[in-house]
Amino acid sequence: MQYLYIPLVLVGVLVVITLILIIIDKLLGGGGDKMITINQDTLIPVLGDDSLLSTLSGEGIHLPSACGGKATCGACKFRLIDGGDMELLPTEIPLLSKEEQESGVRLSCQVKVRGDMKIEIPPGLLSAKEFKTIVEYMEDLTYDTKLVRFRLQNGQTIDFKPGQYAQIKVPGIEITRAYSMASNPKDNTVIEMIIRMVPNGQATTFVHKALEVGDKVSLTGPFGHFYLSDTDKEMICIAGGSGKAPIRAIMSVLKDQGMPRKVKYFFGAKTTKDLYMTEEFMKLQEEFPNFTYIPALSDSTPEENWTGEKGLITDVVDRLVGDLSQAEAYLCGSPGMIAACTKVLKKHDIQDSNVFFDKFS
Ligand SMILES: Cc1cc2nc3c(=O)[nH]c(=O)nc-3n(C[C@H](O)[C@H](O)[C@H](O)COP(=O)(O)OP(=O)(O)OC[C@H]3O[C@@H](n4cnc5c(N)ncnc54)[C@H](O)[C@@H]3O)c2cc1C
């Protein structure tokens, strides 16, 4: 009989110890099987072994992920201090410089949470939020480009710098894509985006073929280091296609300030069918002598009777800018366009540190 008591007592002791451990774990904020420590002070218990990007997003920490986790944008970088899989993956290497690789910088969309991890994230990124929105307005700007206005719900507001972007989460397939905010940040209850159709593109097909006024869409942001600087330097802006979006936000802020800086804005398009918001920028030019809008067509036909600038945007810029040693440049569009334009700007003595760009890739 006595022998029966011993296992019972042991089981009882084990149950009590387990309960105490669970209580301690809860008091310490536990609940997951792994612990992520961010910037030395924030501890997050997590479950599962998803990518760090998705895991953090599930905890309300939204890192930028412009390519939606395809390992092509490099926006989701973080520093791995300890734990996790320390070995770089082949998918990460092309997007990390040698210095970054040596100092533990990794891509959060590629690194899986397989154990406790200590990581570093720029503190500014911890302020990006998820916004529930409703599509309030849509307009066809051209045959392949739409303006979409999202109204934030539940009393939420967004603080962003003109030039920054937000990410759309495509419902159903749950991919994210980056789109620059094209509206004036002073109205912090709406976000406008200019979205150009990419043939067979997942997000743009959704926006162009399925999205309607009244639909609910989830956005995260703000993200990005491309925004209006706080200087009085002359500005050269160059955009192609939907690259007009962040420049429009920047111009709206400069307009509110009375256009204190000298601005030359070059917009490159193929034909007149690809031009949009021309009136808006021509009006700005009439209002402010400091501002010049230069739309340029590379493939205009005689029937179009186009009397504006003609040729590749690089040639037009080369022709119409002078010494840029004291100027700033803001470039937005395809990686090829940005590389070609930067080359031209350098010919005019722009300083590397004064060239800002967002590659829409
Ligand atoms: C910081 C940032 C800001 C951006 N802002 C805008 C914006 O304001 N407006 C806007 O329209 N887009 C913007 N983009 C591009 C956008 O994020 C998407 O990449 C683009 O809309 C394609 O998404 P998708 O899902 O439709 O195509 P995917 O399904 O991702 O791609 C389908 C195919 O098209 C190719 N592809 C992807 N993007 C492009 C492209 N831009 N041109 C040509 N081929 C492409 C891919 O390589 C792939 O083969 C931005 C990108 C970045 C990184």
Ligand code: FES
């Ligand atoms: S999200 Fe684009 S590289 Fe990770």
